[in-house]
Amino acid sequence: MEEQIIAMICEIKDDAQLAQSLNEHSNIMEDGGLDSLQLITFVLKVEERFGIEIDFEQFDFDLMESVATFCRYLSELQKTASV
Amino acid sequence: MNDRRKRELIIGTFDAERFWRDPNLAMLPSFRDPEMENVVMAMDELLFPLCEAEDRLITRYRMNVCHQSYLHAIGFDFISNSTDLERPEGGNAGRTANIFDLITSADRMGDMDPQWLDGARLSPFAVIPGADRTAARYGLKRDFPAIETVQTVNSKLYSTELNRRLGLRSDSQTVHSHEELLASGLTLLNQGPFLIKDEFGVSGKGNLLIESEAILRRVTSYLADQCSKGRMVRFIIEPFLHKELDFSCQFHIDPDGTYRHISVQKLVNHNFAYQGSFTADDRLLQLLQEAKYFEVMKLVARELYQAGYHGDVCVDSMLLTDGRIVPIVEVNARRSMSLIKHYVDRHLEKHVAAGSMTHVTVQFASDMTFDQLLETLDREGVLYKPDRGFGILPLSANTLLINKVISESKGIRNKQVKGRLYYSLVEGEQGYERLSAKVKEVLSSLSFKIVG
Numbered sequence: 001m002e003e004q005i006i007a008m009i010c011e012i013k014d015d016a017q018l019a020q021s022l023n024e025h026s027n028i029m030e031d032g033g034l035d036s037l038q039l040i041t042f043v044l045k046v047e048e049r050f051g052i053e054i055d056f057e058q059f060d061f062d063l064m065e066s067v068a069t070f071c072r073y074l075s076e077l078q079k080t081a082s083v
Numbered sequence: 084m085n086d087r088r089k090r091e092l093i094i095g096t097f098d099a100e101r102f103w104r105d106p107n108l109a110m111l112p113s114f115r116d117p118e119m120e121n122v123v124m125a126m127d128e129l130l131f132p133l134c135e136a137e138d139r140l141i142t143r144y145r146m147n148v149c150h151q152s153y154l155h156a157i158g159f160d161f162i163s164n165s166t167d168l169e170r171p172e173g174g175n176a177g178r179t180a181n182i183f184d185l186i187t188s189a190d191r192m193g194d195m196d197p198q199w200l201d202g203a204r205l206s207p208f209a210v211i212p213g214a215d216r217t218a219a220r221y222g223l224k225r226d227f228p229a230i231e232t233v234q235t236v237n238s239k240l241y242s243t244e245l246n247r248r249l250g251l252r253s254d255s256q257t258v259h260s261h262e263e264l265l266a267s268g269l270t271l272l273n274q275g276p277f278l279i280k281d282e283f284g285v286s287g288k289g290n291l292l293i294e295s296e297a298i299l300r301r302v303t304s305y306l307a308d309q310c311s312k313g314r315m316v317r318f319i320i321e322p323f324l325h326k327e328l329d330f331s332c333q334f335h336i337d338p339d340g341t342y343r344h345i346s347v348q349k350l351v352n353h354n355f356a357y358q359g360s361f362t363a364d365d366r367l368l369q370l371l372q373e374a375k376y377f378e379v380m381k382l383v384a385r386e387l388y389q390a391g392y393h394g395d396v397c398v399d400s401m402l403l404t405d406g407r408i409v410p411i412v413e414v415n416a417r418r419s420m421s422l423i424k425h426y427v428d429r430h431l432e433k434h435v436a437a438g439s440m441t442h443v444t445v446q447f448a449s450d451m452t453f454d455q456l457l458e459t460l461d462r463e464g465v466l467y468k469p470d471r472g473f474g475i476l477p478l479s480a481n482t483l484l485i486n487k488v489i490s491e492s493k494g495i496r497n498k499q500v501k502g503r504l505y506y507s508l509v510e511g512e513q514g515y516e517r518l519s520a521k522v523k524e525v526l527s528s529l530s531f532k533i534v535g
Binding site: 030033035036037039040041043044045047048053056059061 | 111112113114115116119290291292295297298301302305444446499532534535
């Protein structure tokens with residue numbers, strides 16, 4: 001999942017080289033350099049890819065502190081969605 | 084050229100569209116970015132190039148003293164308030180109150196001498212609610228159009244309708260419900276990705292690119308939720324066009340309807356967000372002449388005047404990869420970043436220099452002052468000075484440091500914050516790429532991490 005998330009960030013930033021500098025510890029906003037518009041595109045694509053729904057209003061930006069943290073959050077959402 | 088009276092009071096709010104938008108309209112999915120909202124609130128300092136001698140600039144937060152001294156030293160002539168209209172950490176209130184609300188509710192205009200105000204002309208960046216109240220309260224002369232007119236002509240619905248009225252090719256359509264958005268969107272998706280545009284969205288916000296049915300359904304269901312709470316749906320949708328270039332035309336409509344061309348600026352955008360303005364080259368100007376683009380701009384001016392508008396206009400346009408020109412993407416019946424750039428260029432021309440306008444978004448935690456930044460840029464030989472003939476001309480300081488100020492006023496030190504530095508890059512004989520890289524190198528050496 002982490003590799004997929006990194007690939008999606010690179011796709012949105014239109015920067016394939018970015019993948020070399022990102023890893024599970026990377027902050028999605030700061031290291032990925034996503035602005036608020038790119039973030040919404042990213043989240044919509046994440047929803048589509050992983051079959052989940054994220055609450056835009058209640059979204060906690062601390063979940064973006066690392067790729068690993070965000071992936072754990074997505075896994076939780078997937079579990080809830082499948083119940 | 085401009086029939087300006089002696090004294091103008093220049094005031095602005097850069098997110099004017101927010102104050103024109105009907106709050107009952109449903110919104111596209113978005114995330115708030117409070118730090119960037121603070122940056123936008125500090126952007127009014129960028130209006131100084133519009134000032135001439137004797138003019139005054141009123142900014143929400145007082146301008147940085149070192150920045151102001153630098154600007155004065157290189158020949159910009161203006162006076163601005165030396166106190167804040169609002170405490171920077173009071174930004175939450177500011178998100179609902181525009182600068183005119185602050186001025187009228189505080190019943191004072193910073194430390195402005197009330198006598199000076201008498202007879203001065205109010206010159207707003209954009210006519211938003213409260214501008215007329217401010218003029219009345221302080222006895223300022225005003226010759227701007229009614230707010231309702233300005234609101235109407237700045238709507239993207241107006242731009243869409245204008246294309247039709249002028250017989251220009253337009254693939255835009257307006258949708259009035261989430262069901263209509265879904266049905267029309269599915270049809271458009273058969274041809275390829277399409278854009279959903281908010282009626283009062285600005286570049287970087289309020290546009291959403293739809294590339295798949297799943298995302299379209301997610302967005303329409305999000306809008307359906309808002310409808311169930313009483314919000315109205317009204318968006319413009321259009322096929323995503325492959326652009327070669329974004330550019331804009333600035334012109335002025337005099338109170339008697341006379342059209343005055345100002346400039347054409349090429350805009351470098353990345354993922355819909357503004358990256359910089361560059362003066363149109365001869366090749367582009369010739370292309371526009373041949374396509375009778377400027378005739379269309381005169382027609383736009385005529386239509387705007389007939390609708391009751393006069394003042395500054397910036398029309399966003401596109402050159403597509405297939406060579407087609409889309410003259411009216413969006414009408415901005417207000418002043419603009421490109422107009423500010425034009426005024427900076429006019430200043431530079433006096434020193435036989437020319438510049439392009441851009442910005443960098445940075446993150447930093449250090450206690451760097453603006454004075455230290457200027458000193459370092461100067462020491463490294465890249466701070467613009469007329470005798471140097473090239474370098475970076477910082478156009479803003481508060482936009483860079485505002486979140487640091489807010490964070491420290493809350494007693495939080497060493498917090499990583501976001502800031503944005505707007506500047507004109509005066510190439511001289513250095514070359515754009517080389518100079519731009521050097522500026523970024525200096526910023527990095529000062530612990531500013533460039534994120535955009």
